[in-house]
Amino acid sequence: MDDIVRQALAKWPNVPSCTGWLMLDRRGNWRMRDEAAQASGSPGTAIRHDALLGFINRNYGADERGQWYFQNGPQRVYVELGYTPWVVRLSVDASGALVLQDQAGGVFEPAEVFVDEEGGIVFRDTQTPARIAVLHDHDLDIFSEHAALADDSLSGEFHWNNGTGLSLQPVRRADVAARFGFVSSPAALA
Template structure:
């Protein structure tokens, strides 16, 4: 968390939190949701300002209930999640190694791989509790280049992570991901 945010929290500790105004979509884009977007269920306008994106990513955390928020100075802005609290991009380097980075640019080291019923790929890392991230759909080809799938069409198989680690593909139901990994996709303010 930024020092300026800590200072604002100390100065104004009782600012009410808000919900509905910020969304992390399925592709890792931060979106501002005005009243019209909230009323219609639309994702809202994509935030493109680099300094603001950096500020959001540095001050993005979860509360004790698994609700993710952006600490905007003294105000906690709860985040609507398009799927998971993290979205990762997969890249392959010329030496054959792979890298995963979350929407804020941080490295993500997978210890488990899941496939939902729609073919969505999710990674879990080693942190406790485990962070779960959905793979950006533009990276499915890279993923498939490093996966071995079963011939029975079951979406089972293995993912080969940097030659030293083979991870089994585990099945997960999309509607059970939040409960399994302890997060709330659509939080309510906790004032």
């Protein structure tokens, strides 16, 4: 968390939080959702300002209920999640090693891999507490080049670096939030 945010929290500790105004979409884009976007259920306008994106990413976290938020100075802005709290991109570096990177630019080291009924890939990382991330759909080809799927398309093995094989486990998309302890729509709890 930025020092300026800590200072604002100390100066104004009781600023009410808000919900519905910020979304992390299925592809890792931060989106502003004005009243019209919220009313229509649209994802809103993608944020493109690099400094603002960096500020959001540095001040992004979860509360004790599994609700993800952006701490905007003294105000907590709860985030609507398009799927998971993190979105990762998969690439191959110059040495041929696979690299997973989250929407904030951080390294993501997978511990488990899940496949939902729509073909979405969900990773749990090695951190404590674990982060849960969906794979950006543009990277499914790279994923499939390093995975051996069983006939059911919901199990098999993902071949990670150094010969590490991670079992592919089935998961229902509707169960992901509850299974991994996060809230997709904090507005629903407000």
